[in-house]
Amino acid sequence: MEMNEYKRAKSSIRYEKFDSDNSDYIWENNRTTASYQELKSPGRDTAGSRYYRLAAVCLGILCVLLLTAITVMCVKFKHLATQRDQRQQSYNNLTVEKEGLQTTHENLAREKDVLQTSYNKLSTDRDQLQTSYNSMKTERDQLKKEKDGLAIERDQLQTKNTNLTVERDQLQTRYTNLTIERDQLQTSYTNLTMERDQLQTKNTNLTIERDQLQTSYTNLTIEKDQLQTSYTNLTIEKDQLQTSYSNLTIERDQLQTKNTNLTIERDQLQTSYTNLTIERDQLQTSYTNMTIERDQLQTKNTNLTIERDQLQTSYTILAIERDQLQTSYSNVTNEKDQLKNEKDGLQNMLTVLETYNQQGWVYFGNKVYFFSTEKKSWSEGRQFCTERGADLLIINSREEQEFITKAFGSSEAWIGLTDTEKEGVWKWVDNSGLTTAFWWTGEPNDYDRNEDCAITGYKGAVSERVSTWADYPCDHPVVGLCEKSLTEF
Structure with missing residues (x-):
């Protein structure tokens, strides 16, 4: 029994090893908890021996726990040193990133100020262009009003010119008709003259007087033809020729009825000659008046032509100015659209840059x-x-x-x-x-x-x-x- 207790109380040799800074430390502890002689000695207290052995066992366990704690602390110390190095490296990296972000932020702030300045300048230019556009629009409206007034005056002058042209054409037609009637009367007069010449063969004196009257009448007829160049007098000439034709017809009938009535016919011809002379003077006066009126109309027509040309020139100039204003307006509109597009582009870029800046x-x-x-x-x-x-x-x-x-x-x-x-x-x-x-x-x-x-x-x-x-x-x-x-x- 005592031998067994001795064996249980005896401690064996224990070895512990740990690594610190690449050095090995070996710890060895041998301890004898009781000697055989003491246990064998008579008179020892059995309870005291047991307490002694229990204290020795506890001391051994405590030493083992202490060595274990030291080993764990060494491992943790190495781990903490590694974590400290990693965190130091992370801190350095974060410091570099912080400086880079700070520089980026300053650059973006400067670029933002530049863009803001450009935006303010563009806004000012836009306002100036808008003012110029309003002024040009007002001038365009005024020019349009003046153009409308000129167009109305032009239309009125065009209407007057058209009416004058129609009246001229009507007068020309009437003149042509009167000329035809005059030629017909002249033909009839010639025929009557031939018949009268045949009747005047019976009386030489009457023939001479008739020839003289015929010559005078022919001269008057020639003068009448010259005076009949104006279209207004052609109507009067036609009536006078008709009267002459009627007188010649009566003369022919009188000559055919009685040869003795030639004396009366001579008097009648003399009267006709006097009337023709008066008629010639009247025609001359009318011709003079018509010539003056024609000259006046010609002058008016010339003035109207000059005014028409001036109006046409003014219209052409106004059309050119209108086209120039239209072109200027189109250019201003295009520039405004371009400035707006550039502004939108800059605004979009600023928004995108802010987004990218926030993302780093x-x-x-x-x-x-x-x-x-x-x-x-x-x-x-x-x-x-x-x-x-x-x-x-x-x-x-x-x-x-x-x-x-x-x-x-x-x-x-x-x-x-x-x-x-x-x-x-x-x-x-x-x-x-x-x-x-x-x-x-x-x-x-x-x-x-x-x-x-x-x-x-x-x-x-x-x-x-x-x-x-x-x-x-x-x-x-x-x-x-x-x-x-x-x-x-």
Whole structure:
């Protein structure tokens, strides 16, 4: 019984091991809880031995727990140190992002002020154009009223001219009819003269007197024909010729009835001659009056023609001015529409820029840029950009490279440049060739024949004023630079 208790009380050797700063510490504790001699000694208290053994066991358990706690604390300390380093790195990244966002915000604020100034200027120009348009519209209405008045006067003059033309045509027709009647009367008169000549063969004296009268009558007839050039006197001439025809007819009848009545006929012819002389004077007077009236009408017609030409010229000038005003109005309208479209475009672009700014995009040169914070491969970085309607950055000028350096610092980032299709032939993601490059000295070098994608912000070129490029393996994890054009706005 006592031997068994001794065996249970005896402690065995225990070993514990832990790792701290790559050093191994070995701890060994051997403790004998009771000796065989003491247990074997007579007179010992059995209860005291039991308490002693129990205290020894508790002490051993406490030592084991202490070693376990120390080991756990070491592991936790390492874990906390790792977390501290990660959080420090995250803090640094957030600080860089904060500075980039602050710069972006300042750029957008300046661009917003510029756009606001442009918008105010456009508004002022629009108001000035509107005022000019109202003035031109008022002048157009006044010119239209003056044109309507001139058109009414022109219509009145045209009506008067038409009436005069109709009256002239009527007078011309009447003149023609009178001329025909005169010719008919002249023919009848000639026939009667021939018959009278036959009757005058019986008496020579009467024939001589009749010839003289005939000559006088013929002269008067010639003068009458000359005076009958005016159309108003033709009617009077017709009546007088009709009277002469009637007298000649009576004369013929008297000559045929009685030869002795020739003396009476001579007196009658003398009377007719006197009447014809009076009629000639009257015709001469009427002709003179008609000539004066014709000249007056001719003068009026000339004046009307001049006025008509002047009105036609004025109408032509007004038509040209109207066309010019119409053209000016169309130009002003087109300019107003263009200004409105430009204003709407600027407003839309401002709205889009505000949206992109809220999402973390940076504006430059009618494009927006986004700097991803998660490190990925080249293809994953491009997919990250395409999911946002963009693509990896394409750099076409030194100004754009300087902007990237200023806006995003010198952090290494993927750009949309690769020679995966053919080694040494670098192409952008839009399949365009490389024209402007910013390679660092010795780059690209295709190290280990595995560098087919390009980065900007190469850390080996920290002394450069602008970030430079280098070729990296396409699966190397770095952040990406996304670019999106705003040309559709």
